[in-house]
Amino acid sequence: MNILSEIACSTTFYSRPKPGLRARQLQRFCVSLKLQKNEMSQPVEGFSKLSKESKIRFIAERYTAHPEQTENLLRQYWNTDARLQQLHDEFIENTLSNFYLPLGVAPNFLINGELYAIPMAIEESSVVAAAGKSAKYWLERGGFNTRVLGTEKIGQVHFYFPGNREKLGRFIEAVKPILLQDAQPITRNMVRRGGGILGVELRDKTQAMEGYYQLHGRFETRDAMGANFINSCLEQFSATLLREAAVHPALAGEPPLEILMSILSNYVPDCRVRAEVSCPASALEAEGGLSGPQVAQRLVQAVQVADCEPYRAVTHNKGIMNGIDAVVIATGNDFRAVEAGVHAYAARSGTYRSLTGASVEDGVFRFWLEVPLALGTVGGLTTLHPLVRLALEILGKPSAPELMQIVAAAGLAQNFAALRSLVTVGIQRGHMKMHLLNILNQLGANEGEKLAMVAFFKTHTVSHNAVVDHLKTLRSGT
Amino acid sequence: MNILSEIACSTTFYSRPKPGLRARQLQRFCVSLKLQKNEMSQPVEGFSKLSKESKIRFIAERYTAHPEQTENLLRQYWNTDARLQQLHDEFIENTLSNFYLPLGVAPNFLINGELYAIPMAIEESSVVAAAGKSAKYWLERGGFNTRVLGTEKIGQVHFYFPGNREKLGRFIEAVKPILLQDAQPITRNMVRRGGGILGVELRDKTQAMEGYYQLHGRFETRDAMGANFINSCLEQFSATLLREAAVHPALAGEPPLEILMSILSNYVPDCRVRAEVSCPASALEAEGGLSGPQVAQRLVQAVQVADCEPYRAVTHNKGIMNGIDAVVIATGNDFRAVEAGVHAYAARSGTYRSLTGASVEDGVFRFWLEVPLALGTVGGLTTLHPLVRLALEILGKPSAPELMQIVAAAGLAQNFAALRSLVTVGIQRGHMKMHLLNILNQLGANEGEKLAMVAFFKTHTVSHNAVVDHLKTLRSGT
Numbered sequence: 010m011n012i013l014s015e016i017a018c019s020t021t022f023y024s025r026p027k028p029g030l031r032a033r034q035l036q037r038f039c040v041s042l043k044l045q046k047n048e049m050s051q052p053v054e055g056f057s058k059l060s061k062e063s064k065i066r067f068i069a070e071r072y073t074a075h076p077e078q079t080e081n082l083l084r085q086y087w088n089t090d091a092r093l094q095q096l097h098d099e100f101i102e103n104t105l106s107n108f109y110l111p112l113g114v115a116p117n118f119l120i121n122g123e124l125y126a127i128p129m130a131i132e133e134s135s136v137v138a139a140a141g142k143s144a145k146y147w148l149e150r151g152g153f154n155t156r157v158l159g160t161e162k163i164g165q166v167h168f169y170f171p172g173n174r175e176k177l178g179r180f181i182e183a184v185k186p187i188l189l190q191d192a193q194p195i196t197r198n199m200v201r202r203g204g205g206i207l208g209v210e211l212r213d214k215t216q217a218m219e220g221y222y223q224l225h226g227r228f229e230t231r232d233a234m235g236a237n238f239i240n241s242c243l244e245q246f247s248a249t250l251l252r253e254a255a256v257h258p259a260l261a262g263e264p265p266l267e268i269l270m271s272i273l274s275n276y277v278p279d280c281r282v283r284a285e286v287s288c289p290a291s292a293l294e295a296e297g298g299l300s301g302p303q304v305a306q307r308l309v310q311a312v313q314v315a316d317c318e319p320y321r322a323v324t325h326n327k328g329i330m331n332g333i334d335a336v337v338i339a340t341g342n343d344f345r346a347v348e349a350g351v352h353a354y355a356a357r358s359g360t361y362r363s364l365t366g367a368s369v370e371d372g373v374f375r376f377w378l379e380v381p382l383a384l385g386t387v388g389g390l391t392t393l394h395p396l397v398r399l400a401l402e403i404l405g406k407p408s409a410p411e412l413m414q415i416v417a418a419a420g421l422a423q424n425f426a427a428l429r430s431l432v433t434v435g436i437q438r439g440h441m442k443m444h445l446l447n448i449l450n451q452l453g454a455n456e457g458e459k460l461a462m463v464a465f466f467k468t469h470t471v472s473h474n475a476v477v478d479h480l481k482t483l484r485s486g487t
Numbered sequence: 488m489n490i491l492s493e494i495a496c497s498t499t500f501y502s503r504p505k506p507g508l509r510a511r512q513l514q515r516f517c518v519s520l521k522l523q524k525n526e527m528s529q530p531v532e533g534f535s536k537l538s539k540e541s542k543i544r545f546i547a548e549r550y551t552a553h554p555e556q557t558e559n560l561l562r563q564y565w566n567t568d569a570r571l572q573q574l575h576d577e578f579i580e581n582t583l584s585n586f587y588l589p590l591g592v593a594p595n596f597l598i599n600g601e602l603y604a605i606p607m608a609i610e611e612s613s614v615v616a617a618a619g620k621s622a623k624y625w626l627e628r629g630g631f632n633t634r635v636l637g638t639e640k641i642g643q644v645h646f647y648f649p650g651n652r653e654k655l656g657r658f659i660e661a662v663k664p665i666l667l668q669d670a671q672p673i674t675r676n677m678v679r680r681g682g683g684i685l686g687v688e689l690r691d692k693t694q695a696m697e698g699y700y701q702l703h704g705r706f707e708t709r710d711a712m713g714a715n716f717i718n719s720c721l722e723q724f725s726a727t728l729l730r731e732a733a734v735h736p737a738l739a740g741e742p743p744l745e746i747l748m749s750i751l752s753n754y755v756p757d758c759r760v761r762a763e764v765s766c767p768a769s770a771l772e773a774e775g776g777l778s779g780p781q782v783a784q785r786l787v788q789a790v791q792v793a794d795c796e797p798y799r800a801v802t803h804n805k806g807i808m809n810g811i812d813a814v815v816i817a818t819g820n821d822f823r824a825v826e827a828g829v830h831a832y833a834a835r836s837g838t839y840r841s842l843t844g845a846s847v848e849d850g851v852f853r854f855w856l857e858v859p860l861a862l863g864t865v866g867g868l869t870t871l872h873p874l875v876r877l878a879l880e881i882l883g884k885p886s887a888p889e890l891m892q893i894v895a896a897a898g899l900a901q902n903f904a905a906l907r908s909l910v911t912v913g914i915q916r917g918h919m920k921m922h923l924l925n926i927l928n929q930l931g932a933n934e935g936e937k938l939a940m941v942a943f944f945k946t947h948t949v950s951h952n953a954v955v956d957h958l959k960t961l962r963s964g965t
Contacts, residue, residue, distance in 0.1 A: 053594040053604075057619060068592055068604055072881040079880075082873055085568060086590075093563065099924040101589045101609060102616040108608035108817060108874055109585035111578045112564075114546055116531040126531075126546055130586035131579060132868055133821060138580040141535060165799065167792050198952075217795035225798075237919070241950065244913050269788055270909035276801035276839075310747055314645050317695035319831060320703075321643065323754035327827035334823055339586060343611060345812055348823075349805035352830030353797060359837040361754075390610055393925055395560055396586055402557075403550040431748035435722050441715070446577040451871055472719065474676075 057102050065105055096393070112339060112396060114403070115140035119152030120418045127419055128400040129335035135443040136331045139426035140419055150288040153421065155414035158281040161207060162383055164239040164273040166224040166246050172263035174213065177222065180259040181211040184250070188224075191249045195241045204229040206242060224250065227279075232409040234342065234385030236273055243271035275346040276353050277381045282410075284417035285377035286425070290369050297433035305374040307432035308367050308425075312376075315363035325424070326355055326364050329378065332423030336416045340404070341390035341397035350381045365424050378421040382413045441471035448476045458483060535580050543583055574871070590817060590874060592881070593618035597630025598896045605897055606878035607813035613921040614809045617904035618897055628766040631899065633892035636759040639685060640861055642717040642751040644702040644724050650741035652691065655700065658737040659689040662728070666702075669727045673719045682707040684720060702728065705757075710887040712820065712863030714751055721749035753824040754831050755859045760888075762895035763855035764903070768847050775911035783852040785910035786845050786903075790854075793841035803902070804833055804842050807856065810901030814894045818882070819868035819875035828859045843902050856899040860891045919949035926954045936961060 056064065069079035083106040088094040098104040115137050116126040127144075129137050147153060170177050188209060189196075196205045207227040214221040224246055228239050247268045254266040290305035299307065315325035330351065334344045355364050367376045386409050390397050401407065404415060430438070445466055449459050458480065465479055534542065547557035561584040566572040576582040593615050594604040605622075607615050625631060648655050666687060667674075674683045685705040692699040702724055706717050725746045732744040768783035777785065793803035808829065812822045833842050845854045864887050868875055879885065882893055908916070923944055927937050939961055940954065947953065 056594050057616065064592070068594075068881060072604055072883075073877070074880070079877060082877055085566065085571065086874060088563065088587075089567060090563060096928055097587050097589060099928060101591050101612055101614065102921070103591040103593065103619065104589045105592055105606075106590045106874065107585070107587035108590040109566075109575050109872075110588060110816075111575060111582045112584045112586040113579050113581040114542070114583055115581065116534050116546075126550055128583075132816075132819075132872075133823075134579055136579065138535065141581065163798060165796075167796075167799065169788075194952075195950075214796065218791055221792065221795075223796070237922075237951070247913075269785060269792065271913065272799070272802060272909060274798040274802050275805045276798045307747060310647075313696055314699065314747065317699075318643075318645075318692060318701070320641060320752040320754050321645065321750070323827045323831045324750060324752050324824075327753045327823050330823045330827065338588075338610075341610075344822075345611075345805050345808045345826075346802075348826040349801045349808065349830060352827060353801045353834065353839045356831065356834030356839050361831045361834050390925075393929055394587070394610075396564060396584065399551070399557060399560055402552070403546060405550075431750060435725075435749065443580070444715075447868075447871055450574055450577060472673075473715070 061098065061104065064103060068105065093395070100390070100393070110338065111137075112400075113137040115144055115419070115422075117141065117144040117148045118415070118418055118422070119144070119148045120155055120415060122152065123405075125405070125415060126403060127336055127415060128339040128403050129332075129419070130339040131331065131335035133331060134447060136335055136423065138443055140332055140335075140422050143422035143426045143429075146294070146425070147286045147422070150286070150292055153284050153286055153418040155282060155284040155417055157410045157413055158283055158379070159279040160229060160410060161279040162228045162230055162235050162239060162273065162277055163279075164226045164228060164243045164271070165212075166226075166243055166250065166271045167269045168222055168224070168247075168250070169220040169267045169269065170222055170264070171220045172260070174215070176259055176263055177266075178211060180254065180257055181224070183259055184253045184257065185209060187253060188246050188249050192242050192245045195238070195245060199230065199233075199238055202231045204231040204233075204235075209246070230385075230409075232386045233388045234346075234383055234409075236343075236346075237388070239273040240271070243273065247271045275350045275383065277350050277383045278354055278357065279381075280383050280413075281379060281381045282413040282417040283377060283379045284414065284421040285375060286421065287373055287375040290372055290374040293374060296429070299433060302369075302372075304429070304433060305369050308374070308376065308428050309369055311428045311432050312363055312365055312367040315365075317360075317362075319361040322355065322361050322363050325427075326352065328427040329364055329380075329420040329424045332419040332421075333380070333382075333416050336419045337384070339397070339400040340384070340386070340412060340416075341394050341400075342384050343389075347382060347384070350383065354381050365421065376421070376425060378417055378424065380417060380420065382416055384409050384412050384416065386412050438470065442466065445471050445476065448473060449480070452477065452480055454480060539576060539582065542581060546583065571873070578868070578871070588816065589615075590878075591615040593622055593897070593900075595619065595622040595626045596893070596896055596900070597622070597626045598633055598893060600630065601883075603883070603893060604881060605814055605893060606817040606881050607810075607897070608817040609809065609813035611809060612925060614813055614901065616921055618810055618813075618900050621900035621904045621907075624772070624903070625764045625900070628764070628770055631762055631764055631896040633760060633762040633895055635888045635891055636761055636857070637757040638707060638888060639757040640706045640708055640713050640717060640751065640755055641757075642704045642706060642721045642749075643690075644704075644721055644728065644749045645747045646700055646702070646725075646728070647698040647745045647747065648700055648742070649698045650738070650744075652693070654737055654741055655744075656689060658732065658735055659702070661737055662731045662735065663687060665731060666724050666727050670720050670723045673716070673723055677708065677711075677716055680709045682709040682711075682713075687724070708863075708887075710863060710865045712824075712861055712867060712887075714821075714824075715866070717751040718749070721751065725749045753828045753861065755828050755861045756832055756835065757859075758861050758891075759857060759859045760891040760895040761855060761857045762892065762899040763853060764899065765851055765853040768850055768852040771852060774907070777911060780847070780850075782907070782911060783847050786852070786854065786906050787847055789906045789910050790841055790843055790845040793843075795838075795840075797839040800833065800839050800841050803905075804830065806905040807842055807858075807898040807902045810897040810899075811858070811860075811894050814897045815862070817875070817878040818862070818864070818890060818894075819872050819878075820862050821867075825860060825862070828861065832859050843899065854899070854903060856895055856902065858895060858898065860894055862887050862890050862894065864890050916948065920944065923949050923954065926951060927958070930955065930958055932958060 069076035073079040086106040110130045112130050114126050118125040209226045212223040212225045290302040293301035293304045315322045337344045365378045547554035551557040564584040588608045590608050592604050596603040687704045690701040690703045768780040771779035771782045793800045815822045843856045
């Protein structure tokens with residue numbers, strides 16, 4: 010533990026300067042307190058090594074107006090079970106408390122003939138409600154049909170080689186068995202589970218950048234997301250490449266090969282899943298003055314618009330990700346990896362497009378989603394986070410490919426709900442209705458007021474102003 | 488409340504069938520219990536109207552092996568303050584409990600001369616540690632320079648008009664003042680705060696799709712993210728358009744205008760922020776046997792690779808989003824909206840590319856990030872979620888443009904940390920070191936064992952197998 014920062018924490022000094030204070034002022038302030046300039050330029054040296062209590066005290070005193078309240082608030086969010094809290098603290102560095110995302114559940118998902126209740130961790134008020142509504146809608150119309158289109162993952166060693174291209178090609182071919190052999194200590198367990206390295210190949214990228222090549226690896230990681238496995242394989246590939254390049258006769262007299270980096274890719278177009286719903290267009294619900302077939306036609310148009318207009322496609326796909334991420338988080342997967350891979354896939358044609366498709370042919374409405382999803386149901390947080398374990402149990406302890414299909418169904422359901430609102434009654438009515446309780450909480454409404462307000466807004470349009478106004482009316486008793 | 492589902496909940500029936508049971512089996516099972524088929528095909532009719540207790544009981548009994556344990560686990564994650572818990576429950580529908588994301592803090596961010604500690608909500612073990620390390624690194628080299636490049640947001644009314652294009656153009660020009668006037672009840676408060684509608688224009692998209700046009704609106708929403716504001720304006724635009732089109736002389740004799748949908752865009756290339764760090768290349772730390780200038784050169788190469796190779800760009804940008812999303816979530820913003828907008832921006836050239844740039848010129852290393860970010864520091868969850876309020880206080884109660892800059896700095900820091908590892912010692916060493924405690928928790932290591940293991944792996948390479956092996960050794964006392 011760093012002595013300086015402990016001293017800093019134990020004085021009230023840090024409770025005064027607030028962000029907004031410029032570095033120079035801060036220095037002057039420091040000097041006026043006869044602290045050395047050096048202490049100020051490194052005000053939290055060794056922060057990560059402080060105890061959790063000291064970290065909280067430091068942040069509370071240095072950055073908040075009421076340090077004691079801040080400390081109490083952070084503690085109020087701790088779990089009462091100290092061991093459980095410690096487990097969560099140790100997930101990352103510098104943990105102060107637990108950030109709550111609501112964990113909800115959307116029931117009634119009929120996927121390939123099986124009924125699921127899908128756990129979702131998400132803060133947006135309308136997402137779980139929309140998922141549940143879509144699930145119910147399609148439960149009555151045959152449910153979701155899903156299938157996995159591939160489970161192949163990718164990793165690359167990026168390197169420079171300023172020498173002869175053909176010789177490099179011969180070298181890589183010659184060295185392939187050694188690459189695989191050297192990786193065996195890493196791949197052994199994965200091979201036992203039916204996975205492993207599917208193949209490695211040289212990719213010539215010299216047209217994009219002088220001397221730039223890749224060793225492009227393809228991997229099967231079964232129920233693991235596989236990032237650690239793939240990165241470990243790739244770092245071993247790098248070591249083998251360097252060692253062999255220095256001595257291999259194919260490269261005799263050639264300049265040295267220089268490795269830049271080795272890393273998996275979150276772009277996984279061949280680890281992909283498809284989800285689809287379909288029914289006669291006439292079986293779609295008539296809404297907003299439109300018949301079922303008219304609703305079907307407008308849904309198709311909405312997808313066409315998203316397919317040709319990136320400004321719309323981004324929000325269209327964002328809605329899909331509302332559903333996907335909520336399940337990805339609840340099941341302990343990394344939503345940044347999924348997001349990056351999915352959106353790059355949406356842009357693969359050169360234009361950013363819709364991830365869903367829709368058609369009406371021979372009177373049948375079809376609506377489908379295809380997305381790349383690299384997910385894990387073992388490893389990482391999946392066995393560590395008790396609520397993740399529970400979410401996976403609620404889903405029937407799925408394999409990774411099964412989870413891909415559940416997640417895709419959630420994404421498709423979300424898009425269906427959004428488009429259905431958009432092309433019939435508009436998005437705001439439903440959204441604001443879901444947001445009503447949030448507004449009421451913000452205004453400090455009590456339980457009786459909430460009941461009365463919810464009843465009132467069943468037949469009135471919700472807007473922030475309308476809620477403020479009607480609560481005033483209610484409170485004044487007029 | 489639905490009677491059927493209450494009955495269902497109060498029997499043990501639902502504790503038996505597990506997911507994996509096909510719909511037909513489920514039906515048979517149902518019939519054998521003399522329940523009507525109808526009850527089974529709608530097994531959770533009215534679920535959202537059940538009490539939280541009943542929802543939990545239903546899910547626990549229907550989907551988990553030990554319902555009582557499930558119920559206890561979900562309760563263990565409830566806050567002890569019932570009112571606070573209710574607040575969180577009401578954020579969304581069907582809330583069962585609170586999903587914990589670790590809330591950590593990365594101190595030492597010097598941004599435009601001010602010192603920040605940045606709250607981050609994230610589950611990935613290495614993100615906060617990497618952010619803190621980069622912050623410290625650049626604190627000693629002049630810190631982050633950031634600036635906002637624009638704050639303009641976008642929304643569109645998508646409509647069809649099969650008639651004369653020029654007449655439509657004249658109609659829209661004529662109707663513009665009415666559009667703005669009709670929206671005044673919605674825009675009044677926003678205008679008072681310095682925001683509002685910046686402009687509306689007709690966009691002809693008929694080359695992409697027959698008869699397809701947009702009313703493209705530009706908005707300034709100040710410290711609000713603005714989704715509700717923009718959507719409300721757009722829905723009013725739709726109503727005005729329809730009303731005026733029916734009677735306006737410019738469209739006399741023309742076919743009717745048909746509105747498909749009205750919705751904001753999460754693609755906000757003109758709501759953009761830039762963050763940069765720079766220092767003499769020789770001032771970069773020598774690492775992994777490389778001098779400062781060599782590290783600089785390799786960092787530039789790493790960015791060049793991400794710029795020309797989508798497989799790399801996706802993971803490169805994913806790392807940036809690790810930093811961005813963690814702050815976005817902690818400050819109560821919608822990370823799906825941010826993700827979609829950022830990745831589409833990365834693909835704007837027709838190829839998915841790096842969001843960061845890097846150069847060495849005249850011996851000076853520069854590293855920068857430009858991203859679109861539509862964020863809010865008022866509205867939504869910002870005032871509702873107590874930890875979001877706290878996160879915003881810790882950041883000095885920033886305006887939305889200030890928050891854009893903080894978030895961009897966090898993203899740039901994250902990318903710097905990732906590239907720095909990748910081009911020097913490789914990513915796995917640091918990542919696995921951070922993941923060590925997770926592995927130890929998974930293996931049920933006690934405190935003494937954890938201390939011993941952490942000490943051991945200071946000088947040894949962490950892998951899952953290595954940890955398992957050394958813990959065995961430790962426990963056997965050999």
